Amino acid sequence: MTIEQLHGKLISKEIKVEELVHQYYEKIEAKDKDISAYISLCKDNAMKNAVLIQERINQNKDITPLTGIPMAIKDNMCTKDSKTTCGSKMLENFEPPYNATVVEKLESSGSILLGKLNMDEFAMGGSTENSAFKKTKNPYDLSRVPGGSSGGSAACVAADMAVFTLGSDTGGSIRQPASFCGVVGLKPTYGTISRYGLVAFASSLDQIGPITKTVTDAGLVLNATAGKDKYDSTSSERNIADYNEYLKKDIKNIKLAVPRQYLASGISAEVKDSILNAINEYEKMGIVCEYVDLKLADYAIAAYYIISSAEASSNLARYDGIKYGYHSENYTNLIELYKNSRSEGFGAEVKRRIMLGTYALSSGYYDAYYKKALQVRTLIKNEFDKIFETYDGIIGPTAPTTAYKIGEKSEDPLEMYLGDVYTVSVNIAGLPAISIPCGFDSHHLPVGLQIIGKAFDERKILQIAYAYEQQSSFQGLIKEAK
């Protein structure tokens, strides 16, 4: 059930919070041995909170749309005194001394945290195969990946092991797994949700966002988590009371752009068909959809992997084996302690990105790689700005394929990077984008439609997504996983 539906049942006292939380733990017990979405559970705390929240409902006090709703978060968001691993051996035993701002906000909304979800180590990857702990399976086909890096968050919602989850998106890590798992994933505009307590990967690109079953639910979670935070100086001052404000407004004046480059080479024929069908559906609603050029689309991956790896190499320099995190026992001096702790604590993909980033920032290569990528970033942002002078949104695929087999791409890092072709430019330009289910391929694997909006125009992309969701024969898509 959705947040909206459960909220009604909780408020009418048709169901009690404790019962609901208990039901979710039973589902997790039954399903997660196959899916492996969770890294850790916090059952004792959740059951205790359920009693307190039921009290709140009984007294009709401080009730929000999320009050009593069971949810889970990606394991790169800090939870005070309980493990926050980031999918890494480096932070296997790390218990943060504070809560991330999103955790505080969800707590005050009255939602109930069930546990923490699997992810690619330090959010680097597109399949969740880079987790140091386990491989999460796609609920639609257990031999396939759930996408990544927020693969646990997407699989968890698809299998209904939480009503909603939070993921983080640096280059597509919310939208691509949402696409692979047939759920809704929203990456808000950079600065919409505080990053305080989100383990840093690439600070100029990272953004937290919701993964939900419906568009309406995504807006509800955004309402509860967005806002200025004095602990994140990049968080936006904008104060939007209700992100779902436009959902039911007339859609007829909306104009959508379809980048030709997003439907050219590299996309699977079945994904392309689903996207063309979706465009057709929009046209039937009376919405103008026009092809445009996004000429720099082809350069976005190169720019993204330079910028994100450079920022990662700097951010991950903090893991020194001294203050917290993995500590090697094997050293005779300080430099050896650093090197051995980092080499034993980080996995292969994280080390590869640190190496690429360090190289791109090193003397003699800084201008050729890092500065060049930042200049291309300017060009990419300008190209988007130009399109948004005429159009309200850009639509296209979220990913070039549906979910692939576990192990299929894990040996070739560059091939894995190329899967991010439609998502990374959104982070480079700091824009909001949502992925919603729009069809199935012949293996009954979900296809995702991406809708990109102007900065801080979440309300409009939610409106565009909602219009599709309402007419889509895709209603009721969220089937229970086997």
Added chain:
Amino acid sequence: MKITKHTVDYVANLARLNFNDEEALKLSAQMEDILAYMDKLNSLNTENVIPMEHVKPVSNIFRKDMVSPSFDREQILRNAPVKEDGAFKVPKIVE
């Protein structure tokens, strides 16, 4: 750009990482592959284009210099792998 084992060793030292010979060999091939792909950016003319570090113009933000509670020492040290007398313990640095 050719990425030699020497380059891998040089960058690994900057990044405070170790790789054995087999890993370094594999990594040099992968980095060469990835950097060759990134070289496609060179086909774009970026003369006089201002590099954008951040989409949101950022500048230093100062708060009032006021005393407020901070973390408890014990709490911060709780995650330290090696500690002694209320401090992080590190190998001897200065002889």
